[in-house]
Amino acid sequence: MKKIEAVIKPFKLDEVKEALQEIGVQGMTVLEAKGYGRQKGHSELYRGAEYVVDFLPKIKIELVVADDLAPAALEAIQTAARTGKIGDGKIFVSDVIDVVRIRTGESGPQAV
Amino acid sequence: MKKIEAVIKPFKLDEVKEALQEIGVQGMTVLEAKGYGRQKGHSELYRGAEYVVDFLPKIKIELVVADDLAPAALEAIQTAARTGKIGDGKIFVSDVIDVVRIRTGESGPQAV
Amino acid sequence: MKKIEAVIKPFKLDEVKEALQEIGVQGMTVLEAKGYGRQKGHSELYRGAEYVVDFLPKIKIELVVADDLAPAALEAIQTAARTGKIGDGKIFVSDVIDVVRIRTGESGPQAV
Numbered sequence A, B, C: 001m002k003k004i005e006a007v008i009k010p011f012k013l014d015e016v017k018e019a020l021q022e023i024g025v026q027g028m029t030v031l032e033a034k035g036y037g038r039q040k041g042h043s044e045l046y047r048g049a050e051y052v053v054d055f056l057p058k059i060k061i062e063l064v065v066a067d068d069l070a071p072a073a074l075e076a077i078q079t080a081a082r083t084g085k086i087g088d089g090k091i092f093v094s095d096v097i098d099v100v101r102i103r104t105g106e107s108g109p110q111a112v
């Protein structure tokens, strides 16, 4: 299984959620976050103020999917989250060793 | 070391924490989250409303443990978090390469 | 790439952020959290009250960096977050398989 974590613009959450559900992603977790990327938060808003560095509000989503669904999930997030302006976000992919569905006790890919 | 992430029902946090402390888990981190699983949030509450899709409040816990404690931690979370109703949650297990205890500078399993 | 997650004292966030920017870390995500470590939260404040176990407010930071920047990032976090008192926090390091920069579609280390 793969864990896909994406940090996106907050107003894009609904579109990303719908895009993921359309390709069959069955579960996801959402966290409020703040962050900065290459432009260091608000600094792009202030002319010449190179040392203004601050955090902007972001949404972090986390989804664990079977390996074969990961490429489509990446594609769905990218397409739905992109505005073309700076700060559109990042996606991180990592390995998951095991998943347990607490109610049923199932584990492995069918538990995702 | 293993990282165990679990998304659980908020009212189960105390029971899960106690179950983990009883088996010797020495540290844990808790985050507020929201999420959906197979039933897509509130949809189960509305008869026939198959397209109602929303997020429900959840708690995410994260604990990093030595490899040999991981099976007992999984078992403790499952037992303490289970109600038998939908939405009981998920547990995800992944590998951790290194841990540092900031105050002492220790690293590796004894830093956990 | 490596994911570095650190749970630190909230008032240390600015110092940690600056230390990371000085060594060239180009992005980071911040989450509000609560947690306990070996002393189980507030218990150390109550004489004899061995069973007082509670969560303390913490900040969790997450940064994904190219492999060669990881040791300097660990060092920067440790130095900036340390007060020498209990509860200074923990750092966890894990592997990241892929990173996507949503705006540009870049992936891999240059997307970080």
Ligand SMILES: Nc1ncnc2c1ncn2[C@@H]1O[C@H](COP(=O)(O)OP(=O)(O)OP(=O)(O)O)[C@@H](O)[C@H]1O
Pocket: A007, A008, A034, A035, A036, A037, A038, A039, A056, A058, A085, A086, A087, A088, A089, A090, C026, C027, C028, C029, C030, C062, C063, C064, C065, C101, C102, C103, C104, C111, C112
């Ligand atoms: N290396 C990183 N590690 C952890 N989080 C990151 C990293 N880079 C970006 N983020 C998170 O993603 C959010 C959005 O990043 P952002 O899209 O601005 O990246 P960028 O590299 O500056 O790309 P762009 O030039 O398109 O703005 C940040 O606010 C931060 O929360």
Ligand SMILES: Nc1ncnc2c1ncn2[C@@H]1O[C@H](COP(=O)(O)OP(=O)(O)OP(=O)(O)O)[C@@H](O)[C@H]1O
Pocket: A026, A027, A028, A029, A030, A062, A063, A064, A065, A101, A102, A103, A104, A111, A112, B007, B008, B034, B035, B036, B037, B038, B039, B056, B058, B085, B086, B087, B088, B089, B090
């Ligand atoms: N694949 C997943 N990836 C990330 N988070 C998930 C995933 N599946 C579930 N979650 C998180 O766990 C929470 C609880 O999921 P839930 O227990 O409803 O899973 P489920 O598969 O629908 O099982 P059940 O049929 O018992 O309800 C969700 O609200 C979400 O936050």
Ligand SMILES: Nc1ncnc2c1ncn2[C@@H]1O[C@H](COP(=O)(O)OP(=O)(O)OP(=O)(O)O)[C@@H](O)[C@H]1O
Pocket: B026, B027, B028, B029, B030, B062, B063, B064, B065, B101, B102, B103, B104, B111, B112, C007, C008, C034, C035, C036, C037, C038, C039, C056, C058, C085, C086, C087, C088, C089, C090
């Ligand atoms: N094993 C762990 N897994 C997940 N989170 C942890 C773990 N240990 C500590 N944390 C997080 O880090 C925070 C700070 O931990 P803390 O610095 O108290 O660790 P400690 O081992 O007790 O070290 P110290 O003796 O210096 O206090 C905790 O509140 C918790 O959020």
Ligand SMILES: [Mg+2]
Pocket: A036, A037, A038, A039, A040, A086, A087, A088
């Ligand atoms: Mg940016």
Ligand SMILES: [Mg+2]
Pocket: B036, B037, B038, B039, B040, B086, B087, B088
């Ligand atoms: Mg469900």
Ligand SMILES: [Mg+2]
Pocket: C036, C037, C038, C039, C040, C086, C087, C088
């Ligand atoms: Mg402690």
